[in-house]
Amino acid sequence: MRHSSFARSALAVGLGALPALAFPAPGLWWWAWLALVPWLLLIRAAPGPRRAGLDGWCGGTGFMLAVHHWLLPSLHVFLLLLSVLLGLLWLPWGRLVHAMLGGTPSARRAAAALVVIPSGWLLVELVRSWQGLGGPWGLLGAAQWQVPAALRLASVGGVWLVSLLVVAVNTGVVLLLALPPLRRTALVGLTGCALVVGLAWWGAAPPSASGTVRIAVVQPGVYDGVARRFDRAEELTRALAGQRLDLVVWGESSVGADLGARPDLAARLTALARAVHAPLLVNVDARRSDRPGIFKSAILVGPEGPTGERYDKTRLVPFGEYVPARAVLGWVTSVGKAAGEDRRRGAGPVVLSLPDAAGPAGPGLRIGPLICFETAFPDMSRWLARDGADVLVAQSSTSTFQDSWAPAQHASLGALRAAETGRPTVHATLTGISAAFGPDGRRVGPVLGTGASASAVYSLPLATGRTPYDRVGAWPLYGALLVVAAVCVAAFRERLRTPGRGPRGPRARTSRGSAARPGH
Numbered sequence: 001m002r003h004s005s006f007a008r009s010a011l012a013v014g015l016g017a018l019p020a021l022a023f024p025a026p027g028l029w030w031w032a033w034l035a036l037v038p039w040l041l042l043i044r045a046a047p048g049p050r051r052a053g054l055d056g057w058c059g060g061t062g063f064m065l066a067v068h069h070w071l072l073p074s075l076h077v078f079l080l081l082l083s084v085l086l087g088l089l090w091l092p093w094g095r096l097v098h099a100m101l102g103g104t105p106s107a108r109r110a111a112a113a114l115v116v117i118p119s120g121w122l123l124v125e126l127v128r129s130w131q132g133l134g135g136p137w138g139l140l141g142a143a144q145w146q147v148p149a150a151l152r153l154a155s156v157g158g159v160w161l162v163s164l165l166v167v168a169v170n171t172g173v174v175l176l177l178a179l180p181p182l183r184r185t186a187l188v189g190l191t192g193c194a195l196v197v198g199l200a201w202w203g204a205a206p207p208s209a210s211g212t213v214r215i216a217v218v219q220p221g222v223y224d225g226v227a228r229r230f231d232r233a234e235e236l237t238r239a240l241a242g243q244r245l246d247l248v249v250w251g252e253s254s255v256g257a258d259l260g261a262r263p264d265l266a267a268r269l270t271a272l273a274r275a276v277h278a279p280l281l282v283n284v285d286a287r288r289s290d291r292p293g294i295f296k297s298a299i300l301v302g303p304e305g306p307t308g309e310r311y312d313k314t315r316l317v318p319f320g321e322y323v324p325a326r327a328v329l330g331w332v333t334s335v336g337k338a339a340g341e342d343r344r345r346g347a348g349p350v351v352l353s354l355p356d357a358a359g360p361a362g363p364g365l366r367i368g369p370l371i372c373f374e375t376a377f378p379d380m381s382r383w384l385a386r387d388g389a390d391v392l393v394a395q396s397s398t399s400t401f402q403d404s405w406a407p408a409q410h411a412s413l414g415a416l417r418a419a420e421t422g423r424p425t426v427h428a429t430l431t432g433i434s435a436a437f438g439p440d441g442r443r444v445g446p447v448l449g450t451g452a453s454a455s456a457v458y459s460l461p462l463a464t465g466r467t468p469y470d471r472v473g474a475w476p477l478y479g480a481l482l483v484v485a486a487v488c489v490a491a492f493r494e495r496l497r498t499p500g501r502g503p504r505g506p507r508a509r510t511s512r513g514s515a516a517r518p519g520h
Contacts, residue, residue: 056094
């Protein structure tokens with residue numbers, strides 16, 4: 001019996017890992033619409049809610065391991081511990097799936113499952129999106145970054161709406177396969193999902209174009225030492241002279257010293273801005289000269305020197321840039337590549353105004369900088385767009401994970417942030433993958449892969465107006481909260497009405513003082 005339980009748990013771990021194949025680099029986006037089916041069928045067949053919850057926990061552990069497997073060289077065995085802890089979020093979801101699909105559900109319960117199960121999944125994504133738990137990397141809807149219909153959905157309800165539809169379709173397929181009498185209900189539900197996509201495509205028109213911006217990305221590639229990398233980036237930038245640029249972007253940690261403490265570096269960057277007739281957005285990862293601590297900052301340098309416009313990174317990578325509860329977890333620095341010293345946080349998102357340049361956008365262009373995995377947070381790009389950013393600019397470096405799925409997954413997030421906000425997005429890295437996306441989320445221009453040491457110039461359409469997601473926000477999350485809350489209230493009321501569920505009185509005692517037993 002114990003062997004059988006262990007085998008089932010191992011199977012659940014494997015089935016939970018299947019959706020990871022839908023993300024880059026495998027990029028089997030269509031697989032996301034079916035990937036949950038085996039896992040859902042296993043949970044449905046559980047002998048009881050306790051086993052269903054365990055199947056959810058094991059599957060969630062497998063999912064987190066598979067999506068974040070590229071962190072293994074940095075976190076080692078600690079990645080397994082984190083995955084097991086985060087997998088716990090799927091335990092109540094497993095019980096919810098069993099309650100909705102277990103046994104022989106009625107048509108009414110099956111129809112409700114098409115809404116309830118995706119809502120439960122969405123709440124799991126919401127909780128694990130908290131920065132302290134690692135952030136929203138690997139949201140299921142993010143696997144659809146290259147599907148135009150899904151990008152249109154993202155403009156209506158963010159990546160959350162895409163995740164909701166993906167899980168709903170998986171649930172409908174389970175009804176089709178496992179419950180033949182309910183196929184009509186399943187088909188109606190799947191048709192409803194298709195109608196939602198159609199309404200989004202018809203009702204959410206793409207943003208209206210209002211000019212063009214020309215932005216160059218400089219990707220020096222893999223070099224030993226910050227100085228050599230700086231020299232290569234300088235060489236690539238100087239070759240961009242005469243391109244009529246509005247902005248030149250360098251990747252994350254492209255400058256290894258504070259410009260206030262190194263006037264020689266500031267002078268070299270200023271000379272580059274003069275040579276290309278455009279400001280540079282560089283990224284400094286260093287101890288600041290004007291305040292204590294190490295900051296990671298996006299800094300604008302114009303033809304007259306640093307403009308004073310800067311953004312200090314707000315959301316830091318757990319363990320990579322700081323160690324949570326260092327007094328307790330500081331030991332992880334001895335078994336992995338965790339941060340030896342915590343970076344300092346900035347005050348919040350900042351929109352930067354560019355000085356005049358030779359490019360077509362003209363004066364007054366405003367950019368919204370994001371650093372590293374901040375592109376995974378939909379709320380940050382929405383805040384920047386609402387505060388007037390014309391372009392979103394992400395600076396990243398995934399050189400530690402150069403030969404993994406991480407660079408492709410990171411670059412793909414730019415498509416979703418562009419579609420959600422209706423703002424073109426540039427993703428600039430040190431070592432690849434660098435790319436750019438238009439206001440509708442579709443890729444524009446060339447992609448600089450992990451083997452490239454090069455620059456690229458992107459002519460991106462600017463857009464006016466606001467997307468429904470930009471105006472309303474993450475409304476699918478609020479809907480999911482209401483749905484799950486209603487299910488919990490209904491379950492509680494049913495428990496109160498069920499005979500034998502009330503409080504038990506004290507057991508009768510015999511004359512000898514022992515508990516009475518029936519028939520004695």
